Amino acid sequence: MFRNPRYLARRIAFISAATLPLCLLLAACGGGGSEVASIPPPPPTPTPAPAKPTSFDVQTSWLPSPATRAGSYDLIAIVGQTVNGAFSSRVAAPAEFTLAAEPVASVAFNYELNGPTAFLPAGQSSLKMGAPADSWDFNLGGPNYRYDNPYGDYVQNFGQNLKEYEIYADGSKSLREDYDLTRSSFSGRIVSLPSGGSISEGQQLDIGYSYVAMGEWDWRPVAIDSNGKATPTGSPSSIYFAYGDRTPAPGIPVSGTATYDARSLALKSSSTTFGIPFGLSADFGQRTISARIDQDYRFDPTFGVDDPIEGIHVAGAAPFTNTGTFDVPLTGTANYSAFNASVTPPSEAVTGMMNGAFFGPHAEQVGGTFSVNRSGGALLMQDAFVGQQHKP
DSSP states (O other): OOSOHHHHHHHHHHHHHHHHHHHHHHHHHTTTSSOOOOOOOOOOOOOOOOOOOSEEEEEEEEOSSGGGSOEEEEOEEEEEEEETTEEEEEEOOTTSOEEEEEEETTTEEEEEEEOOTTTSGGGOSEEEEEOOOEEEEOOTTSOOEEESSSOSSEEEOTTEEEEEEEEOTTSOEEEEEEEEOOEEEEEEEEEEOTTSOEEEEEEEEEOOSSSEEEEEEEEEEEEEOTTOOEEEOSOOEEEEEEEEOBOOGGGSOSSOEEEEEEEEOOOSSSOOOOSOEEEEEEETTTTEEEEEEEEEEEOOTTSSOOOOEEEEEEEEEEEBOTTSEEEEEEEEEEETTSSOTTOSSSEEEEEEEEEEEEESTTSOEEEEEEEEEOTTSOEEEEEEEEEEEOOO
């Protein structure tokens, strides 16, 4: 290969001679040392700032429920009154009470309770009340604020879903708020009666599910002084109820079973828990239904007087009728020392009754009321409930 070694020698010498000044130059650039300066890495590419919304859009829609559909419904109800100084309850007769939902300018609903004058205050045949609304203040980029009054920039009525979308410059949007207003509660509403007296009125409503809803209405006579202060002058009355689209007899299954996840209405209590969860089971072939309530909670059946904390454990089973109604006797115990060991007796046997029906085209849901009494017969608790079939 190397036919001309002289040429090869010259070539190597040329490379060496040319390289030496470059090495000296690099050394001089490095401050006279022997290290070669490294080339700095390129600066990192800056991360683009996230796009900021330029506007927002707020939309509301009605949730599916008997509470958000105009109509009148017979109530499954339990009514409570003070008789001879003792507060007691009874199951309302079929069609004794009705509840009408009336649209107000397509933006809200009024609710009218109709019943016998012997029960409603001062000879009245009906009571009417709108459900309180929530409101929102939205700020571009946040934060958002929700209030339990109608005075914000955007009103959300009971039974509505509210969505807020952030809008971007390119026309895209993202969902920021998605809130269902499923419960409404109001107390202390002063109503002047035609008789000249006044009552303090309260109401709780729950939209329940697509075919059944529940609620409670209470009132008591009051005297109003010159400063507008209300002082009770009589005993309280109340009605707990469930209502909706009852299952027609041909729609009740004739075979199979179903379990229902149920919950009660918020109890009058110092607890912030919205009711209590429990379960029901139906055997359509045997035409029976069973229920079990097994829950520790705080309950106040006397409108403002703190009672001991109880653990309620009751259960029962019974046939249901061809029209889908049921009356289930309940038995069990109340454990008063569940959270308070000083209470005596620590527990006692209790009895009760659950009255309800199937709702929906094919018994998809249930609703009704129940009550529990102490061993001496005194009322321990009463409540309304709704439930829907459990889907595994």
